[in-house]
Amino acid sequence: MKMWGGRFGKEASEEFQVFSSSISEDCRLAPYEIKCLKAWSEVLMEAGILSQEEKLEIDEALEAILEELKRGEANFIPSDEDIHTYIERRLIELVGLVGGKIRTGRSRNDQVTTSFRMLVMEECSGIEDEIVGVVRALITQAEKNIDIAIPGQTHLQPAQPVLAAHALMAFVHMLERDRNRVRLARKSAAVLPLGSGALAGTTLKIDRDALARKLGFERACENSIDGVSDRDFALDILYALSSLMVHLSRLAEQMVIWSSAEVGLVELDDSWSSGSSLMPQKKNPDCFELIRGKAGRVIGELVCLLAVMKGLPLSYNRDMQEDKHPVFDAIDTVRSSLTALKGTIGTLKFDESRAKELLSEGYLTATDLAEYLTEKGIDFPSAHRLVGEFVSSLIAEGKNFSEVTAKDLRDFSGDFDEEALRRLDPRQSIQRRKSKGGTSKEQVLHDIEESLKNIS
Ligand code: ARG
Numbered sequence: 526m527k528m529w530g531g532r533f534g535k536e537a538s539e540e541f542q543v544f545s546s547s548i549s550e551d552c553r554l555a556p557y558e559i560k561c562l563k564a565w566s567e568v569l570m571e572a573g574i575l576s577q578e579e580k581l582e583i584d585e586a587l588e589a590i591l592e593e594l595k596r597g598e599a600n601f602i603p604s605d606e607d608i609h610t611y612i613e614r615r616l617i618e619l620v621g622l623v624g625g626k627i628r629t630g631r632s633r634n635d636q637v638t639t640s641f642r643m644l645v646m647e648e649c650s651g652i653e654d655e656i657v658g659v660v661r662a663l664i665t666q667a668e669k670n671i672d673i674a675i676p677g678q679t680h681l682q683p684a685q686p687v688l689a690a691h692a693l694m695a696f697v698h699m700l701e702r703d704r705n706r707v708r709l710a711r712k713s714a715a716v717l718p719l720g721s722g723a724l725a726g727t728t729l730k731i732d733r734d735a736l737a738r739k740l741g742f743e744r745a746c747e748n749s750i751d752g753v754s755d756r757d758f759a760l761d762i763l764y765a766l767s768s769l770m771v772h773l774s775r776l777a778e779q780m781v782i783w784s785s786a787e788v789g790l791v792e793l794d795d796s797w798s799s800g801s802s803l804m805p806q807k808k809n810p811d812c813f814e815l816i817r818g819k820a821g822r823v824i825g826e827l828v829c830l831l832a833v834m835k836g837l838p839l840s841y842n843r844d845m846q847e848d849k850h851p852v853f854d855a856i857d858t859v860r861s862s863l864t865a866l867k868g869t870i871g872t873l874k875f876d877e878s879r880a881k882e883l884l885s886e887g888y889l890t891a892t893d894l895a896e897y898l899t900e901k902g903i904d905f906p907s908a909h910r911l912v913g914e915f916v917s918s919l920i921a922e923g924k925n926f927s928e929v930t931a932k933d934l935r936d937f938s939g940d941f942d943e944e945a946l947r948r949l950d951p952r953q954s955i956q957r958r959k960s961k962g963g964t965s966k967e968q969v970l971h972d973i974e975e976s977l978k979n980i981s
Contacts, residue, residue, distance in 0.1 A: 527604055528613070528628075542603045547846050551608045552594065552601075553853060557643035558608055559591045561636065561719060562627055564740055569629055572729045579623050586619040587612070607846075608640075609633045632723035634753040634841040639719040639740070641849065645762050646741065648856045649711035655863040656704045656769070657980045660697050662871040667693040667973055670875045671966065674951055675790060676883050681782075683887025686951035687964040689790075689875055692779075694972050699772040701979060706765035714758040717742040721752035724840040754840040756830065759848050763827040766855045767820075773862055774820035777813035780873070784810050789879045794872035797865075812869050816862045823858050826851035884951045885927035888916045893948045893957070898940055911938060 527537070537545075563584050570580040590612055593599050605611040610633075616624035667690035677687035717737035720727050726749040733745035746752035783790040793810055801807035829851045833844055891912050898908035915937050919929065926949045934941035947953060959965045962972075 528606075528610055528633075537604075539603060542606070545606060545843075546603070547607045547849065548601055548605050548611060550849050550853065551637070552599075552611075554608050554637070554640040554644055554849075555591060555594045555612070557640040557647075558612060558636070559587045560643070561639050561740065562587055562612065564736060565631060565719070566627060568729060568731050568736065569626065572630075572731070574629050574729075575623075575626055579626070582620050583616065583624060583627060586616055586624065589619065590615050607633070607637070609636055630722065630727040630729040631719070632721075632753070634723050635718045635721040635749075638753060638755070639717060641852075642714040642716070642718070642758055643741065645714040645758060645852065646711050649707050649714070649762060649765075652766075652769075652856070652859060652863070653704055653707050653711075655860060655867075656700050656707065658867045659773075659863055659870065660700050660704075660976070660980055662867050663693050663697050663700075664973055664976060666690075666870060666873070666875075667697075667969070670877075671969065673875050673877050673880050674884055674955055675880050676887050676889055677964075683889055685892060685964075686884055686889045686954050688955060688966065688969050689880065690973070691964045691969045694969060694976065696772065696776045696779075697976050699775070700769070701976070703765065703769040703772060706768055707762070710758065710762040710765040712743070713761040715741075715743040716758075717745040718749075718752035718755070720745060721749035724750050724753050750840045754837065754842070754845070756834055756845060756848050759852050760827070760830055760834070763823075763830055763851060763855055766859045767824045767827045769859060770816075770820035770823040770862065773866055774817045776866070776870075777816040780813045780869070781810050781817070784813075784873075788883070789876055790883065791873045791875055793869060794874075797869040797872055812865050816866060819858050819862055823855045826855040885925050888919070888926055889951055890926060890949045890954045891916055893954045894941075894945060897945055897948045901940055903940065911940070 566575060566580045566583045566587075569575040570577060575583065590599075593615075599611070599615070601611060602614075605614060613625070613628060616627065618624075670689050670693075673689040674686050675689045675692065676683045677685050677692065717733065717740060719736060719740070720729075720731055720733040737743065737745045746755070780791065780793075782788055784793055793808070793812075795808075797812050799809045799811040801809065830848055833847045837844055894915070895905065895908040895912040898911065899905050903911075915934075918937065919925070924933075929946070929949060931943055931946045934945050955964050956966065959968060962968065
């Protein structure tokens with residue numbers, strides 16, 4: 526059964542029906558659609574279009590339709606263009622023509638975006654919780670390894686010593702910002718389009734704000750033309766998820782590097798790594814690589830919808846049917862990535878002795894030594910040059926800071942004394958960075974404590 530036909534001389538061709546159908550994708554909207562339709566049947570009863578008995582009969586049938594769909598017993602036919610068409614056809618099959626009254630004053634244009642927004646709101650809440658799961662796994666690792674120091678890097682080159690926990694907490698902050706973006710995306714979806722009709726509004730006298738609250742929205746949209754054609758909420762969640770995936774990908778990349786044989790700072794649990802079909806010795810970080818790859822996919826979904834939307838005139842255009850695939854795919858990709866990351870991060874192990882080895886290389890405390898000279902009144906550029914020359918002489922000798930003696934320092938410059946030798950110790954370098962956000966244990970513990978408050 527088509528929703529139109531009066532002005533058509535022919536049925537739609539089979540090929541066109543197949544081409545234009547979105548039901549394989551939008552059947553995912555069914556639970557929200559049913560909820561909306563039940564709220565709408567009440568609107569129609571209040572408007573005197575449905576009797577109380579008719580409303581009850583319709584609501585019961587709607588529940589039965591949802592159960593059928595959940596059990597996988599729904600029987601879609603080629604003319605079921607989308608989930609809205611299917612539900613109406615099935616409703617009429619179950620209760621007779623009275624079922625068709627549910628379409629009064631309403632269009633698929635306001636209906637589809639209402640159900641879609643409801644799904645986005647629910648998914649945002651679920652994703653927020655899953656982000657918290659990864660944040661907890663990171664914080665647990667930070668707490669467990671609070672005394673492990675590692676070489677911090679810039680440009681992927683040895684820079685300064687930091688606590689491993691400080692590095693892990695950097696990712697916690699990225700994810701906290703993502704959580705906030707997901708929360709904002711939820712808010713952006715919480716505006717009700719229902720009651721916008723096809724584009725011009727509805728003739729039914731309804732309190733759309735009350736309807737909004739009943740369906741879990743914050744308010745009704747202000748403009749029916751915008752209401753049926755606004756997909757900013759879909760772009761907002763896609764941006765939030767893209768940003769999240771960028772951060773998950775950076776975290777994954779960090780772990781690929783840390784777990785590489787050359788670095789060896791962390792070891793992945795066997796249960797979260799892969800082997801090779803050919804090389805028996807291999808243990809690969811596939812899980813992290815997949816997350817890095819899937820970030821590209823989610824960014825693609827954002828770009829996809831931006832491109833779909835950019836040339837659309839007012840108001841609803843069928844192009845918009847292409848809005849659901851990117852959002853559904855991004856949601857599923859993000860959720861599976863978060864689950865995988867929670868497992869991988871939760872089970873990996875830091876190698877403390879390897880961390881110590883790495884810390885003794887790379888002249889990580891050169892800055893501390895230069896700063897020590899400034900305490901003695903030397904200007905920083907001169908101190909920088911002197912320490913640079915000292916490092917260069919050590920490189921020529923093949924010596925690390927850990928092998929330097931007080932005599933080596935004195936021989937190089939009269940400004941270097943016993944205290945200068947202490948400043949070469951990576952531990953003191955870390956402990957002296959006590960101002961807010963620094964890598965000292967106190968600061969990192971404070972950061973952990975505050976971050977835990979955010980998620981409790
Ligand atoms: N399946 C359509 C979509 O997802 C529903 C709205 C169709 N409206 C229309 N006027 N053809 O956008």
